[in-house]
Amino acid sequence: MRPPPVHGLVHGASPALNRHLALPPAAATRCFAVMIAHRPAAGGIVSGPERRLIHSSHRKSSTLPAELPPGPAVPPPQPTLEPSRAPLSVLPLSMILRSLGTTAVSSSPLLLAPSLRIMAVLAHSGSALLNPDRNPLLRFFLKRTFYAQFCAGEDGAEVRDTIARLKGIGFNGVILGYAKEVVLTDKQAGQLEGAKVGEETQTVIDNEIVPWAEGTLETVRLAEPGDFVALKFTGAGRLALHQLSHRLSATPYLSKSIDSICQLAHERGVRLLFDAEQDRLQDGIDDWTMEFSRKFNTTPGRATIFGTYQAYKKCAPAVLSRHLTEAREGNFTLGVKLVRGAYLGSDPRDRFFDTKADTDACYDGIAASVLTRQWNSVLEGQGEFPEASLVLATHNAESVRRARAIVDAGVAKSEIACAQLQGMADEISCELVELAGQGTAVPVYKYLVWGTTGECMKYLLRRAQENKDAVARTRSGRDAMWAEVVRRVRNAFRFA
Numbered sequence: 001m002r003p004p005p006v007h008g009l010v011h012g013a014s015p016a017l018n019r020h021l022a023l024p025p026a027a028a029t030r031c032f033a034v035m036i037a038h039r040p041a042a043g044g045i046v047s048g049p050e051r052r053l054i055h056s057s058h059r060k061s062s063t064l065p066a067e068l069p070p071g072p073a074v075p076p077p078q079p080t081l082e083p084s085r086a087p088l089s090v091l092p093l094s095m096i097l098r099s100l101g102t103t104a105v106s107s108s109p110l111l112l113a114p115s116l117r118i119m120a121v122l123a124h125s126g127s128a129l130l131n132p133d134r135n136p137l138l139r140f141f142l143k144r145t146f147y148a149q150f151c152a153g154e155d156g157a158e159v160r161d162t163i164a165r166l167k168g169i170g171f172n173g174v175i176l177g178y179a180k181e182v183v184l185t186d187k188q189a190g191q192l193e194g195a196k197v198g199e200e201t202q203t204v205i206d207n208e209i210v211p212w213a214e215g216t217l218e219t220v221r222l223a224e225p226g227d228f229v230a231l232k233f234t235g236a237g238r239l240a241l242h243q244l245s246h247r248l249s250a251t252p253y254l255s256k257s258i259d260s261i262c263q264l265a266h267e268r269g270v271r272l273l274f275d276a277e278q279d280r281l282q283d284g285i286d287d288w289t290m291e292f293s294r295k296f297n298t299t300p301g302r303a304t305i306f307g308t309y310q311a312y313k314k315c316a317p318a319v320l321s322r323h324l325t326e327a328r329e330g331n332f333t334l335g336v337k338l339v340r341g342a343y344l345g346s347d348p349r350d351r352f353f354d355t356k357a358d359t360d361a362c363y364d365g366i367a368a369s370v371l372t373r374q375w376n377s378v379l380e381g382q383g384e385f386p387e388a389s390l391v392l393a394t395h396n397a398e399s400v401r402r403a404r405a406i407v408d409a410g411v412a413k414s415e416i417a418c419a420q421l422q423g424m425a426d427e428i429s430c431e432l433v434e435l436a437g438q439g440t441a442v443p444v445y446k447y448l449v450w451g452t453t454g455e456c457m458k459y460l461l462r463r464a465q466e467n468k469d470a471v472a473r474t475r476s477g478r479d480a481m482w483a484e485v486v487r488r489v490r491n492a493f494r495f496a
Helices: 015-021 095-108 108-126 137-145 145-151 156-169 186-190 201-221 238-245 252-268 279-296 316-330 356-372 397-408 425-435 456-469 471-494
Strands: 151-153 173-178 228-231 269-272 306-312 334-337 388-393 415-421 444-450
Touching: 015 228, 095 145, 095 306, 095 471, 108 456, 137 397, 145 151, 145 456, 151 156, 156 173, 156 201, 156 444, 173 201, 173 397, 201 228, 201 238, 201 252, 228 444, 238 252, 238 279, 252 269, 252 279, 252 425, 279 306, 279 316, 279 444, 306 316, 316 334, 316 356, 334 356, 356 388, 356 397, 388 397, 415 425, 425 471
Parallel strands: 151 444, 173 228, 173 444, 228 269, 269 306, 306 334, 334 388, 388 415, 415 444
Antiparallel strands: none
């Protein structure tokens, strides 16, 4: 009798690839793939058929097949490796305890709801009492808890120390962002309709554009060659919001400021991730992203400018397909940062897929298409697939496993890097670090922002909201941290 079909098998793919995709659930929690036994080139992105991407974490079963075109036969993968010690052992105890406290709150329905309400008030309040930058007691508490968990520091010295600590642990680099941003309310959006808002006055330049540009330029200077910098256009203030919301080009001084940021990053070997933002601004952001990609992504297979594509949006495949076509016709490399999305609380619900399964299918289909440089049923297109570079920004173990299987089978043609947020998914990141210490190198980056405690509150609120929408994953992280605490306590008594 024929065995039942196994979810995740790829029709037409090699037996080696299908063996990876058909791992049973019990084995998937300890799933690793072998990378090349030497460090990747400067910059940390792995590319070409020699790459091996790895991951591990609690995973959920999925019935969503990773779509791959039929490819040439590849040799069987090398035996999988496992860390020689507990992956979280690379983290200092202070980070373990802080992560345990944060995930304990985030995974508790009783504690998370009031915590979100408090953080929303702190992020949007105009009161001096509730402003961490003006209330020293509030700043003291937040900076040593949630801020320390997710952020890099308030000034250059603090940021450099944080980056040095992360790289000392073994991470290949960081994705560094400047926290200042604006999130539109409905009232603010209506106020943007005024004609005067779109005028580039000296007051707007001095008070909004210049501070944002200087902060972003400083962020590029703080990053090291091979690192990434996340750039938010909303930080440039009301004029940027007006231009983006009306899908207009950047005004002269704003455009010159963005160009200077891109030029500095290009010269220093730092890559820029243009972040996605609220839906009403995204078309304008995409236009600006493509404009600067044409100018700076001229090296084949190597991108300086990356656009962000949110897989929970129904339009994501069509938008990316159009951009890929433009990249092919314009002879430039398209930088693709792939995320699921972070604006569930502010964007119209009808813009999203109806179910998480639909979002997962979109994410995995796009990742497979860009990695293999082949159109598929999710990312449809015509003609030759252009040069592309992929940043796989995800905490979803299944998505990372599927991407790893593609790379492990030797059919990946685009360069790829993995990234997780600082303070989240450390059980995935640290396993990558630990395996790198065993001679199996893999690029792994941690995303974090810098700025004053008050400037970072909107960012921290989004992180808390993400935890609300991923309680099961947060519980997995909490359990991993608790297990690490128990392991260290037992070892302490064993050697006492």
